[in-house]
Every structure is written in structure tokens, then in C-alpha cells.
């Protein structure tokens with residue numbers, strides 16, 4: 001294939017009404033997605049939600065049941081995989097064991113009869129900081145180094161679109177973080193379009209300009225990482241992307257700026273602008289790090305919500321922060337993350353405490369609590385997340 005078919009810069013990827021049915025199972029419902037050229041886009045979701053299937057459709061390894069795929073404005077839906085300006089880095093790197101690192105990277109260029117394969121391969125290896133190991137065989141490299149060779153091998157082709165399917169899955173946490181930053185730097189440097197698939201929410205938020213949270217073959221919410229985190233639209237997003245304290249109650253008043261929600265006799269205010277529903281039953285939430293823990297009843301403040309007294313039922317220390325689980329009668333358990341400013345926790349187990357948060361930090365979900373899954377009245381958010389995972393699991397097994 002001529003080199004002109006491969007881009008020097010990224011291309012838009014557009015999925016229009018994509019559906020993928022396997023015999024007896026619909027993996028992708030109805031997917032519409034536009035990924036602008038040069039962006040770093042992360043597809044985030046639990047196991048089995050359809051991430052790999054989406055990548056395989058884009059790469060041409062699978063045909064959609066319905067819908068179209070456009071790359072750089074060109075319809076590639078029926079095109080053979082090798083004709084598409086796309087390269088994929090899979091979780092298993094599949095380097096050729098009998099070739100050196102350099103030959104592995106140069107292989108694709110040689111096959112496509114591109115000039116200067118060796119010089120170009122060295123350049124790609126320099127990009128991933130492995131040029132000094134160019135003469136080694138893959139077996140003489142660590143897992144992380146093999147990963148970087150796989151990346152160089154994909155980058156050297158200058159694909160308009162690079163697909164990454166959990167490429168850092170096999171790495172230990174520290175190397176993983178390091179590779180995340182490197183990948184991000186490389187993407188900025190080469191300006192290609194990256195579509196990165198992961199089930200690690202921290203990874204998605206660190207690396208991507210845009211994150212799409214996928215659930216059961218549908219995109220639940222899409223946006224900049226911070227926007228998604230601060231203003232989740234559904235209980236699924238609120239719990240999958242970090243942790244949340246969620247409460248279900250009834251709207252009892254509307255002021256000009258906030259809704260007042262009665263949750264088991266507690267009155268909680270949520271900014272109107274940050275709430276999707278303004279009447280009837282609603283599910284509202286606040287992130288654990290937005291809560292303050294008080295050992296004495298704090299003075300009432302018009303701009304704060306306050307709950308308590310409750311009792312600390314669990315304290316877990318994690319270095320930079322401590323997580324407190326506070327049981328509040330009638331409300332269930334609330335999670336509080338507190339930065340460790342002092343040595344040791346500020347409240348021990350069984351301590352009587354109050355929690356408060358700035359009203360501005362609350363959010364109201366789009367989910368209809370009447371049709372959304374119901375939880376035990378005192379279920380904490382961890383058990384809600386576990387419940388959702390189990391429900392998903394059961395559904396997948398039944399399918």
C-alpha cells in the first residue's frame with residue numbers, strides 16, 4: 001500500500017448507528033460517536049460492556065450488523081482491515097520472537113516497501129526510549145519494554161488512528177503510571193488520534209481529553225474527565241468513575257437556585273443547575289472527598305448540607321488519605337475521604353461525628369429512582385456498586 005494512505009496527522013473517527021449482534025447476543029446497541037482528529041479518547045467500562053468489540057469493528061476485524069464507520073470522512077465500513085489507516089496495540093503484544101527489536105519495528109515498513117525502514121524504526125524506538133536495546137530479542141526485555149516495542153511498531157506506520165486495547169494491562173502499578181504519562185506525551189508529540197480502551201478509571205482520566213463511559217453496549221456519558229467526575233449523570237457513572245454517596249428522596253421545595261430533597265427526614269439541598277430532575281423522586285449524590293468530618297455538631301450554615309450525628313463504623317488508612325465509613329440513622333452509610341493532615345485518623349471507630357458539604361458540590365442524577373434498581377434503605381454506596389456489578393454479571397451469564 002502507498003504511504004500516502006497513511007497520515008502524518010490524526011483523522012476523525014465517526015461511528016454512525018453502529019450495532020453489533022452476535023448469535024443470541026447484542027454486544028453493541030446503537031452507537032453514535034465522533035472522535036475529533038488528534039484527540040486522545042478513552043472508552044471506559046466494565047468487563048463485557050463491548051469495548052474490544054468496538055475496537056475490532058473500527059479495525060475491520062469484525063463487521064457491524066448495522067451502521068457506518070468513517071475515518072477522516074471516508075466510509076470504511078466494508079473495507080479490509082489492512083486498507084484502513086488504523087493500527088492496533090493489543091494487550092498481548094505479539095512481538096515476533098525470532099526477530100530483534102529493531103526488525104520487529106521495521107517489519108511493517110519493509111512489507112509495505114517504504115523507504116528507509118531502519119532509520120524510521122530507530123526513530124520510533126527513540127520515541128519510546130528503547131533505541132539502546134534495538135539489537136535485543138523480545139525475550140530479553142521486561143514486560144514493560146515489550147509493551148513499548150509494540151507501541152513503537154504501531155507508531156512507526158503513522159496510522160491516522162491508533163487503537164489501544166488495554167495495552168497497559170500486564171504492567172505493575174508503578175510502570176503503568178509511568179507508561180500512561182509516556183503514552184500521553186507521545187500522543188501530543190505525534191498528533192495522531194488515539195482511541196484507548198480500558199477498565200481502569202484512573203488511567204482513563206489521567207490520559208484522555210475525552211472519556212466515554214460505556215455500559216452494556218451503550219455510552220452512558222461522555223465528556224472531559226473532570227466534567228464526568230464532578231457531574232455524573234447516572235448512578236452507573238457516579239459509581240464506576242470513582243465513588244459516590246447516593247441518596248434517594250423526594251423533592252419537597254424549589255428555591256431559585258436549589259432543590260430541597262427530603263431523604264428519610266433529612267433535608268438536603270442540591271443546586272438546580274446540577275440536578276437533572278426537579279420534582280418527584282430523585283437520586284442525589286456527593287463525592288466522598290467533598291465531605292468534612294466534625295467531632296462536634298457544626299453550626300448550621302445556609303450554604304452547607306449537614307448530616308448527623310452518626311457513628312464511625314470503619315476507618316481505613318491508605319497513606320495520603322483516610323476513608324471513614326459513617327452510619328447515619330435512617331440514611332445508611334456515608335463514605336468520607338479525608339486528607340491525612342495530622343498523624344493518625346481524626347476520629348476512631350465508634351466516634352460520634354457529623355458530616356457536612358458545600359451545597360455547590362452536590363449533584364442530581366438523571367435516573368428515575370422508580371425504575372432504577374432499588375437498594376436496601378441503609379445500603380452504602382460500595383454495596384450499590386457491588387449490586388450493579390452482580391446484576392451485570394447475571395445478565396451476561398444469562399445471555
Ligand SMILES: Nc1ncnc2c1ncn2[C@@H]1O[C@H](COP(=O)(O)OP(=O)(O)OP(=O)(O)O)[C@@H](O)[C@H]1O
Nearest residue numbers: 022025027046047048049050051052053054199396
Ligand atoms: N464472537 C462472539 N460471539 C458471541 N458473543 C461475543 C463474541 N465476542 C464478544 N462477545 C460478547 O460481547 C460482549 C462484549 O465483549 P467485548 O469483548 O467487547 O467486551 P469488553 O468490554 O472488551 O470486555 P473486557 O473488559 O473483559 O475485555 C461480551 O458479553 C462478550 O461475551
Ligand SMILES: [Mg+2]
Nearest residue numbers: 051052053165
Ligand atoms: Mg476487551
